[in-house]
Amino acid sequence: MKPKSVKWHKSLSFQSIIGLAFISLLFVLGIVLIMSTTGQKLISVETSKVIEEIGNNAVSRLTMRSTEIAALTRTLAATAENLPKSETSFKGIIPKLVYFQGDLDVAGGGVWPEPNTFQADKERRSFFWGREADGSLKYYDDYNQPGAGYHHEEWYVAVRHAKQGTCSWSESYMDPYSYQPMVTCTVATFDQQSNFSGTVTIDLKLDGLQAIAESLQQETGGYVFILDRNNKFITFPQPALVKQIDQDSQGNRTEDFIFASEFAKKYPRFLPLSDAFKAINQDILKQAHQLPNYDSNIAVEIERDSYQIDQAKAELLSAVIANPFKNTQTKLYQKVTLENDFLLNEASTAFIFLMPDSYWKLVIVKPNTEINAVAANIIQFLIIYLVVTTLLILGIVYFIFIRKVAQPLSRLSAMTHQLAQGELSESKDDRNKLTNRQDEIGEIEQAVYALSRYLNVVIRDIIQISQGLAVGHLHITPKAEYKGEFVQIKNALETASVKLVEATRQKASQDWLKTGQMQLNDLMSGEQDNVSLAKNIISFLTTYIKAQVGIFYLLKEEHNKPYLQVIASYGYTKSDNQPEHFLVGEGLVGQAAMEQKILCRTYTPEEYRIIIQSGLLNAVPHYVLIIPFLYEKAVKGVIEIGFSEESATSIQREFLEQVMQSIGIAVNTAESRTKMQVLLEQIQKPAE
Known part of the structure; x- marks a missing residue:
């Protein structure tokens, strides 16, 4: 008597793969739900803060323009009165x-x-x-x-x-x-x-x-x-x-x-x-x-x-x-x-x-x-990796099940039908108990149990890692022992963690840059003379980037010869050996102004004895940045920053490069205001 054929949709292989697919789907949906709610809200809040900072900077730019026009109007009023x-x-x-x-x-x-x-x-x-x-x-x-x-x-x-x-x-x-x-x-x-x-x-x-x-x-x-x-x-x-x-x-x-x-x-x-x-x-x-x-x-x-x-x-x-x-x-x-x-x-x-x-x-x-683009990108990234790895797991499990369970059971069913000419009865309690048989069925049962236990550990580990990433634990790592093809899951999770850490680091750097720019713009706002403005600028720059000394040179002209004059400093001690001004093209300071580009220099103790036309040569700094600031492609001055031990980081240099344009505008505005006051005095003298 031939064994009774089992319909495909009722077979153990089909039902098992459907069950695993359902569990995997719940797992993926859980991760997506967490990232779409808590994770997306957190990232959206941070994105809104960035927009707020940009808006505040924009208001500052408009305020600088309106302040300039207001200053002109007040000057006009004073002139009309006199x-x-x-x-x-x-x-x-x-x-x-x-x-x-x-x-x-x-x-x-x-x-x-x-x-x-x-x-x-x-x-x-x-x-x-x-x-x-x-x-x-x-x-x-x-x-x-x-x-x-x-x-x-x-x-x-x-x-x-x-x-x-x-x-x-x-x-x-x-x-x-x-x-x-x-x-x-x-x-x-x-x-x-x-x-x-x-x-x-x-x-x-x-x-x-x-x-x-x-x-x-x-x-x-x-x-x-x-x-x-x-x-x-x-x-x-x-x-x-x-x-x-x-x-x-x-x-x-x-x-x-x-x-x-x-x-x-x-x-x-x-x-x-x-x-x-x-x-x-x-x-x-x-x-x-x-x-x-x-x-x-x-x-x-x-x-x-x-x-x-x-x-x-x-x-x-x-x-x-x-x-x-x-x-x-x-x-x-x-x-x-x-x-x-x-x-x-x-x-x-x-x-x-x-x-x-x-x-x-x-x-x-x-x-x-x-x-919400940042949150959406992270969710999309996780979904792609989770779907790929889940499909990989399902394929592996299905292959193992067919080879190690379905086919041996089919052969065992045929043998039992041939020998007993009847069905093998098994109670529900028996199905829930693991047998200790040493034959092929016992080995299949042990393999299925081991696989189930292993999948349970891996899934729990993945859930723990995903939830940790969703709430901001950026350095969480897999704890389960991944083997064979499952190593790809570990690699995917570690890659997601690394990319999230890098994205967070980049955002923190951008926040630092924008905060510094906003604070500097606030310091430069209002009506200030060149000396007060320069003192505010050099003090803020030196302390904000954690340097030890700084000098502010303003471009001046005497007898048709432009030169750079020290008008403000931070942590700098004057001496007879330190020049207070440089001609354009003279020394590193003058060279930076002439070339309109940043110069950097690292000094060794032996070089301290060599005379170089730099205001910081004989001082403590080990690393020096000399940065010109311009207005409409014309040099307005030079800022010199010194670090005592380490050289400037890339983010510190990027910050200095970004704020130079704002400094050039502020200095030009202060100079224009001073020139306007001089013109007013010249105008008023003949009138008096």
Whole structure:
């Protein structure tokens, strides 16, 4: 009698492979679930912190530009206050300051006296210059003609109530005479009795701010835009979407940015951002009302004095004057979750940064796919390796089972049917017990048990390692003994651990770089002379990279010969043997300036006796870095850093190379400010 054939889907081989596949699937799903929840959240939080740091740096860059324009406006105010009330003097001196060394982002500027203060019989006597397409300045007398009058313009009225010397920024608008889209920085002027005598203005083109926003967008991904305090657009990735094009009475083309609320009516998916901007302004009002210096009468007076300002704008402007957020540490005000961003057409997150003083809003919108990209890459990496190794295990087990279990059982079944002509009965209890038989069936049973126990150890070890990696235990290693083909699992897990450690190390390095840049930018902000700025820079650089000594050389010129002069140092002791200045091309310091590249030098004790034109040659440092900093491809100075024992690491050098451009900009700004003050003094002397 032939043995009864077992259906394929009921065979032990099929059922066993299905069971192993189900267990492996649960294992893979468990790992994916852990990484998709806890792991992804942790990595996403860190990614958001990086975006916050980038945003803070971006706000600092914009603040540096606005601070520069504010400083120019204050200088213009001081000049107007001290000049004699003469049209010749004003028309000869004021445009030289407004020209601002040919800065094309400065759209124009002028002086706006109070009624009858410049001339007793003239209510309006403004002096305004606008920049032409070729960069020259053109005088406009239009504001002195009959009409509403500049005394009732939004930018004029607000500054009456601002703190003396404070720049009050207007909302974005297009000048009705020069037809330039701009924002205006206004500073009040006062007479000798400290009475309000008018204002001065400097207009900043929106094209320059648009260029800054586009450069930031290259760093952040997604898109970036800027709003003024009234939530009116200043920049946008697609400017045509947020502009209102029209014609004036003379047929000239006019354009003006719209408000975020108006944009939300056209594009409803923008509504969550519009609502967030409104809520921020409400919070500004709420916080301002709690300040002791807040005066509710200011809003009433502003609304009364300007035909361009309604009650809501007046209340917000009075709150901005109180400046409730001036002591806020981080510039990130709020994160807004967007289910489907209108521009990116996918789920995104908006990071809203509030700029100090001006209360502009810098908005970075980034798709969630990019924010979660790191976590997604790690999950994908683990899934691929787990699937491959699991399939490998299943193949091995199936092959062993067929050879060592299914075929021997089939042969044993045939033999028993032939001998007994009946079925072999076995209870459930018997199946759960291991036999001690020494025949082929006993050996198969022992092999299956050993394999099961071995798989159990390996799986538990893999789960332990995967869970450890998911919660951040980067140096966890396999504890089980892997044999044969299973060594590939061990190699895969060790490779995942190594790559995760490297990714964490790289992220820590980038965090260190960005933190240093942000702290240095904060130290360099504000109005500082060259010496104070240099002391802040060299002290911060030396301590931040853990060097022992540093020297700051500033490029100067005497008798048409440029030279580098020491103006600040850290941990440096002067002596007669140490030169205080170098000609360009002289010594290592002069050579670095001439070649415009970094020089490094390692000294041995024997070399200390050799005379080399370097400020640190006879000092303790064993390793010296000499780094020039430039502005617009022109050397502005040199920084020399010394290490007493070890040489600078690659990350320390990378940090120094990255901050040199910011240092060059800061030094150039300080020099420009100094030159402007000298020019002002020269201008004032003839006037006196």
